[in-house]
Amino acid sequence: MENQNSKTIITVLGHDTVGIIAKVCTYLADNGINVLDISQTIVSGYFNMMMIVDMAGAKVPFSECAAALDEIGAQIGVAIKCQKEEIFERMHRI
């Protein structure tokens, strides 16, 4: 059965540049985090991506993953945010 609590939403927001998805996905793959879904839009040059990932098999704890992605974001000049999915489920689903 799917582990609901391990689902995490990663959002990336910033100027569009080459290799954003590659960098994020490389980190996720290296750390055993499985990508379930990706959607993205580009609005007036701004790159807006959302990933739903499963952290059930992650080799790192949540806080470390969030800090590492934040660091990667800083390197490529975008804001990367890592949030547990429940906050969105609670707000948008009855």
Place this chain on the structure above:
Amino acid sequence: MINIWEVEETNKMIEQENLDVRTITLGISLLDCIDSDLGQLNKNIYEKITSTAKNLVAVGEEIEKEYCIPIVNKRISVTPIALVGGAACKCSEDFVTIAKTLDRAAKRVGVNFLGGYTALVSKGMTKSDELLIRSIPQALTETDVVCSSVNVGSTKTGIDMDAVRLMGEMISETAKVSEKKSLNGCAKLVVFCNAPDDNPFMAGAFHGVTEEDAIINVGVSGPGVMRRALTAVRGESFGVLCETIKKTAFKITRVGQLVAQEASKRLGIPFGIIDLSLAPTPAIGDSVADVLQEIGLEYAGAPGTTAALALLNDQVKKGGVMASSYVGGLSGAFIPVSEDQGMINAAQAGALSIEKLEAMTCVCSVGLDMIAIPGDTKPATIAGIIADEMAIGMINQKTTAARLIPCPGKTVGDMVEFGGLLGYAPVMAVNPFSCDTFVNRSGRIPAPIHSFKN
């Protein structure tokens, strides 16, 4: 599955519209600390608080990081100290030692306020209640994070006018003795009618005797989110307006419910209630007055304000109750003056008077809150204002409160800075006519006829 637009909506609320969880408040019973030896009592209190709350701040910060939702305050409420200290305290100074212990314990666990330096005297005062009340000026001056409240009336008991008169004197005294401190002690002092046992918001939080040993109560916020949602329905009918408020209140409250459940699980302490109040801060855009303006008023205080606030308060509750099975505390809309930039603007523009605020308190969740008044306001006049506010609560079977702040050396129109979340406020005019003869009568106002329901 959650889609990108929903994620964006939530994150926009957090990043641009000041959505946050205002407070996780850990209620702790101190009844098992009672001892007739004052030293032992203080020791017991310190140990109970520092052991029960040792992980509160860390857990709060962990939840903040995992959901990227700010949890602005982590706080503690304790059993009313007049009950806890009754056996050990023989004079007001004895009670002050407990206040100092509470202050030390709160600082040790890293919370920013601790409430419960409280007496419940809605029908009458015991000796220890009176000693505690008389110790309030000194206690609030010699501590930093301790908050005090006194419940002087209820629908079931009427109003203890002896306590009201005494509180008029104590508020006046607190303002005087704390004049040299950076924060006026009166900002940490509330007088209640029908005070709830499970209120997570300061300064009026205490852990009621009806509660279990420890409990997690959470207060949500979100005036900025509400205002933004209402800009999308400008000019629409009341039906559309109400629907929008309800939906928004639901979303805000669900986040609070999630945080409350997580905090409860991680701390191993039962979840009590969600207080679904719209609680403003001085931050631009995080204002209940702005919501009232968005509903269609030039300023809070304009004709129509009481009706708009009644509507807002009711719809917030209707939307919020579906988001949590356990709703309690104050739940509604707060209308503090100093903590809300829109209210400050309204007061400065002359749109808002104490009398209009009093009318507004008939239909919202609390009362006359964070109102700066001239430093030379007589204690009897302060007692008169409190009595009016208590009467509204008693007759309407609701909580009302008064947090009035006499500002020594200041007159009407002067600005007073309280700092941080407490904001700043213009000193407001007080009706100059005397109520001394009324206030100086002894005894209590009887319970109203509609309280006899048995």
